[in-house]
Structures are given as structure tokens and as C-alpha cells.
Amino acid sequence: xxxxxxxxxxxxxxxxxxxxxxxxxxxxxxxxxxxxxxxxxxxxxxxxxxxxxxxxxxxxxxxxxxxxxxxxxxxxxxxxxxxxxxxxxxxxxxxxxxxxxxxxxxxxxxxxxxxxxxxxxxxxxxxxxxxxxxxxxxxxxxxxxxxxxxxxxxxxxxxxxxxxxxx
Numbered sequence: 001x002x003x004x005x006x007x008x009x010x011x012x013x014x015x016x017x018x019x020x021x022x023x024x025x026x027x028x029x030x031x032x033x034x035x036x037x038x039x040x041x042x043x044x045x046x047x048x049x050x051x052x053x054x055x056x057x058x059x060x061x062x063x064x065x066x067x068x069x070x071x072x073x074x075x076x077x078x079x080x081x082x083x084x085x086x087x088x089x090x091x092x093x094x095x096x097x098x099x100x101x102x103x104x105x106x107x108x109x110x111x112x113x114x115x116x117x118x119x120x121x122x123x124x125x126x127x128x129x130x131x132x133x134x135x136x137x138x139x140x141x142x143x144x145x146x147x148x149x150x151x152x153x154x155x156x157x158x159x160x161x162x163x164x165x166x167x
Contacts, residue, residue, distance in 0.1 A: 039064075043071030044119045045112040047090045047136075052116035055087055056163065059118055060152040076118035077153025079111050079133055079142075080163045087115025088166050090136035095129040100143055103130075111136075125149055133166065140167040 043063070045052060059076035062069035075095070079088045091111040097103030106129055111117045123129075128147025135141075142164065157164050 039072035041071040042120050045117045046110045049112040050114055052112050052114045055115055056154060056158045058152055058154045071120035073118045073120060074123045075151030077164060078116050080165050082165055084163050084165050088135060089113045089115050092134045093117050094132045099130050099145060101132045135166045142166050
């Protein structure tokens with residue numbers, strides 16, 4: 001079937017996909033001289049920081065080799081309050097070798113003031129790690145029962161899985 005004869009729905013879907021890809025490319029920043037940023041830059045979230053952006057989007061779309069974001073993230077995502085729409089700032093993400101905070105602690109990442117967490121530090125995900133998120137000021141933790149094998153949390157959460165919500 002020729003493109004001009006395509007039903008409206010497939011053409012609309014194609015345009016939406018193309019628009020999404022272009023928006024992702026535009027959102028990625030470059031240095032002032034137009035060059036792409038490299039993986040050699042350190043970029044780690046901390047509780048009081050407000051430098052992060054794009055809550056709920058896959059940070060690794062830009063923060064990867066040649067992606068234009070500052071540094072290449074090894075683990076990154078967004079945390080939300082129970083309503084699933086309001087960011088939950090200043091918590092802590094810990095990655096363990098065992099479920100529910102058991103086993104060895106492999107990484108600790110601060111959630112920033114915007115509800116995002118990210119790190120360019122090396123995190124060995126071999127064999128899978130179990131995330132455990134503690135809200136600011138304490139309270140019940142959120143954790144995953146299945147191990148992660150990728151640090152791109154928003155590649156699933158907010159897409160095929162619910163957003164990361166604190167209880």
C-alpha cells in the first residue's frame with residue numbers, strides 16, 4: 001500500500017513515533033561549542049541538587065556515549081510519591097545483591113531535590129541487583145522483588161511497569 005493510501009491511524013502513529021524521536025534528540029544538550037559531551041564526565045545526584053530535569057524519561061537516551069548529556073549514567077531514574085505524579089525528593093536508592101536489602105550493598109545513590117537519581121560511577125549489575133528506595137525522613141521503603149540487569153530504570157518504569165512510587 002502506498003503511503004498516501006495508508007489509513008489515518010497508521011500514519012498518525014508513525015508521525016507520533018517520529019515526533020517522539022525528534023523530541024528526545026532535541027532534549028539532549030550539547031556543550032556551548034556544539035560538541036557532544038563524553039563519558040569521562042562525573043555526574044552524580046545529591047539530595048539538595050536541583051540540576052536534574054525530565055522526570056520520568058529514560059535518562060540514558062541522552063546520558064550515554066555520544067548522547068549529549070553530561071556524563072554517561074550507569075544507573076538513573078525518578079521516584080514519585082504515592083499518587084504517582086508528584087516527585088519524591090531527597091530519598092536514597094540502594095542496590096543490593098539480595099532481595100529486600102539482603103546480601104552485599106553494591107551502590108548508594110541520593111535522590112535529588114527534583115525526585116531524580118543518577119550516577120556515572122561504575123555499578124556492576126552482573127547477576128542482577130535489587131533496588132531498595134528509602135524516602136527522605138524515613139518511612140516505609142519501596143523495593144523490587146526481581147533483580148535489575150540495567151540501570152535505565154525509566155526504560156521500564158513509566159512504560160511497561162508502574163512508576164517508582166514510595167508507599
